[in-house]
Amino acid sequence: MGVNATSYLEPTGTDEVVDAVTRTRGRAGTLEIRGAGSVLDRLPAGEAPVLSTARLTGIVDHAPADLTVTVRAGTRLDELRERLAEHGQECPIEPIGEHGATVGGRLATALAGPRQLGAGRVRDWLLRVRFVTGAGTPATAGGVTVKDVTGFDLCRLLTGSWGTLGVITEATLKLRPIPAHRAWYASDTPRHDVASQLYRPAAVVSTTERTHVLFEDHPDDAGAQAAAADLSPAEPPALPASARAVVDPARLAALRADLAELDLTVAIHDQLGLCHLDGQADALAAARAAAERHGGALLVLDPSAGLPAFGRGHAPTALAGRVSAALDPDDVLAPWRWQR
Numbered sequence: 001m002g003v004n005a006t007s008y009l010e011p012t013g014t015d016e017v018v019d020a021v022t023r024t025r026g027r028a029g030t031l032e033i034r035g036a037g038s039v040l041d042r043l044p045a046g047e048a049p050v051l052s053t054a055r056l057t058g059i060v061d062h063a064p065a066d067l068t069v070t071v072r073a074g075t076r077l078d079e080l081r082e083r084l085a086e087h088g089q090e091c092p093i094e095p096i097g098e099h100g101a102t103v104g105g106r107l108a109t110a111l112a113g114p115r116q117l118g119a120g121r122v123r124d125w126l127l128r129v130r131f132v133t134g135a136g137t138p139a140t141a142g143g144v145t146v147k148d149v150t151g152f153d154l155c156r157l158l159t160g161s162w163g164t165l166g167v168i169t170e171a172t173l174k175l176r177p178i179p180a181h182r183a184w185y186a187s188d189t190p191r192h193d194v195a196s197q198l199y200r201p202a203a204v205v206s207t208t209e210r211t212h213v214l215f216e217d218h219p220d221d222a223g224a225q226a227a228a229a230d231l232s233p234a235e236p237p238a239l240p241a242s243a244r245a246v247v248d249p250a251r252l253a254a255l256r257a258d259l260a261e262l263d264l265t266v267a268i269h270d271q272l273g274l275c276h277l278d279g280q281a282d283a284l285a286a287a288r289a290a291a292e293r294h295g296g297a298l299l300v301l302d303p304s305a306g307l308p309a310f311g312r313g314h315a316p317t318a319l320a321g322r323v324s325a326a327l328d329p330d331d332v333l334a335p336w337r338w339q340r
Contacts, residue, residue, distance in 0.1 A: 008050045009050065010055045010117055011051070011056065021136040026133055031049055031051045033118070037052070039101075040301060043309045052074075054102065057075050059072075062084075066144075067089065067176065068144055068174060070144075073102065075104075076103075089175045091175050104171065107126060110159050117203050118216060122160075123155065126156075127142050129155050131305060134166070134327055134329065134333040141157075144172055163250065164328070164334050185213045185214075185222075185224060186231060186234035187210065188208045190211070191211045199225060205270060207267055208258065208267075212305075239267050240264075240265050242305060243301060244277070245296060246273055247294045249270070252268070252275075254292055255273075255294050264284075273296070280305075288307070297310075
């Protein structure tokens, strides 16, 4: 296991992960879990020693005929994409713009890319996950086929847990054929008028100036939809990267109105209730208050803003507390479970 002077642990196998967690638990310490750091390096630094899965790399098994692949958590998404492309396949849990994002990191943060509307959420592509609990116990959840799965759906629980419930070491992912045609289009037409002309777009992103649409379909179908919605070929939209706000899509109109009053650059996935934001700290703080007022949340991804990444702390529900106690009884993996 690689260890440097700043207590940065880099295990190369599951046994080393177990050993690191067990030793940390034995001295009543804590660990912060991360992949390659493509997201967490952008957040305010924590005080706990870091355990990185970046050296848990490699494709364990790829079954093209079954549309599944098993990879270790530190495998980079760009490397996986290149390997799958050789077989005309993909797993659309794409990075959100950072170079070096890993499979484990994307599962742990559950931050989906712009194709979430068409491809679904990150957790929808996870079949099986192997992980090490905060008690230092190796565990497996899910299965390669539906018949293999019994018990609680821990795959969905671990997706988006930010490493606070278990250290993901390996994942089996669903695959799909690469779409025959993939292209971005844009229009000055208001988003509502564009949306009424579309059938199953892969992404719809609206900014103050334009509506951007991604088609992943047969080129003739994409061309027909683009013509009907008065769309022209365009480059992908540049998404603001300082923060992400999310609310129930039914509450998005109210949040959009509040954001319009602030000095922010905004790009919105209307059907998803997701907003990408850039702005100064005071504007981002006001956007967070608005998102929480409408039942949502805001994640700050720019440490220079000087704001907590996850906003106000929330006391865990009784169920969440029991889950945490079962998987991490001594809070080894929880230096910032409820607040950071």
